[in-house]
Amino acid sequence: MSAIDRRDFLKDLGGSIVTGAAAWQALQAIVPARAEDAQVTPGIVQYRPEMEEVVRWIEKTPRERILEEAVDRLKKGLPYRQLVGGVFLAGIRNIKPRPVGFKFHAVMAISAAHQLSLDAPQADRLLPFFWALDTFKSSQAQDVKEGDWTLAPVKESAIPSPSQARQRFVEAMDRWDDEAADIAVAGLCRSAGAAEVMELLWTYGIRDQQNIGHKAIFTAHSFRTLELIGWEHAEPVLRSLVFGLLNGGKSDSAAPFDHNKTLIGQVRPDWAVGKPDPSATTALLQTLRQANTKDAAAAVVEQLNKGVSASSLWDAILLAGSELLMRKAAIVTLHATTACNSLFYTFRQSGSDATRLLSLLQAASWVTMFRDGARSR
Known part of the structure; x- marks a missing residue:
């Protein structure tokens, strides 16, 4: 089975396990992802033996049989969360995260596949994870070709x-x-x-x-x-x-981090209670089209100190990343959007003012790096 992209996989899924109306009806008969399956039970604190068993069959089953095997196990009662965890942990154990990208997307795409499952029509909710299973098998084979890395036991x-x-x-x-x-x-x-x-x-x-x-x-x-x-x-x-x-060691790509840490102390203490300002969004967007990493971060600090809300500045950063992709559809510009989304996620999840500010400043600096990177390719 050759490597295929996500869209083609979902279109052509009928060519593998879902051949004909009868097989499609059998697939629809599987209990799809349910709301209760997507919730984390507070009492779960131990590694369950059945999770290791799921990981093992995912690792050992040949790619041409993995979807059929998954359907069979789901029909026999395999919980949705164990399928998610099994695919994810199989990738963690079998795919080298260096470089962070390429074949390692099989690991990094799992939460996105889960979100697609939740958002999809009921009959289609398992399709993203069938794609994830197939992608893992492709990446697993690639890892074997590149040396067959495995996460070893900790010392x-x-x-x-x-x-x-x-x-x-x-x-x-x-x-x-x-x-x-x-x-x-x-x-x-x-x-x-x-x-x-x-x-x-x-x-x-x-x-x-x-x-x-x-x-x-x-x-x-x-x-x-x-x-x-x-x-x-x-x-x-x-x-x-x-x-x-830690891949690659310290390099020039980390330079904005050290500089931006020094800017955090220049931001007013009550920055989190700023007011939305569409004009500030437009102004920062214009700055991001031409500024260097330092000037972009400085512009964010300036707007925060004027009382502009961080949300208005995030709007500019996310728009800037999307604009890069619209201007030139390429791998670098695509990741301007996904990387900025991850920095925004950090901003929303962190409980530290310093980390939240740093993620905002880094996002502004990174957009300029993506812009320049796209121009040089």
Whole structure:
């Protein structure tokens, strides 16, 4: 089965397992994603053995049989959330997050497939996950060709104590140390709550634009998917995430981060109570069409200090990303929209004023980098 894009896959799905009216009726007979399946049960805190079993059959089933196998298991009662978690965790274990992109989209697209499932007509709700299953098998095969990477067990003897995990993690991430960060994030997952762990990762997820923003995208989608399948699966997911975030080491793509951190202290303390201003949106949009990374961030600070709401500035940034895509449909401009969306997600999820401001400033700077990147290609 050759690689196909999402639209063609959904159009041509009838050519694989759904051949003829009878097969289509059988597919529709499967219980689709339900509202209660999409909710995270507060009492779920342990890794369930049946999840490992789901991951294993997804890993082992040949691509040409994976959809048929999924239909059979769903008809026998496989819960929707276990299918979501199985595909996601199979990708985490089997697909190398370096570079963060390309074949790794099989992992980063899971939460989007889930959202499509929720929004689709009832009879079509499983189609996005059939696409996700097929995409995983394609990426799994590609990973095998490139060396057959697998997420190895963490080095248990080196995991820091609960009192040291946070500091060890920050130090390792700041010096771009793969091995130290891996064991530190494992310790952090075991000793801290979801909000505390993700608060640290929001900052590192938006640190550099390397891989055309995929690091921020991976961070956002990791949290989105863990919210669905349960935080008990966080440790392997965040180990993969950290491995991806440290890809490439420190580079020029992280330069705006260091500069923008210095600007946070220049923003008025009550910036969060600004007022919407369409004229400020238009003004910032015009600035983003020509400014460099520093001037773009400075323009955001100026508008915030004038009392303009952050929402009006986000409007300008998201419009700027969309405008780039409209002007030139290409891989770089496409990711101007998806990366800015992930930075906006960070802004909405973080509980830290500093991180929220930093995500806004980074988004403004990144738009100019995407603009210049599109021109050079």
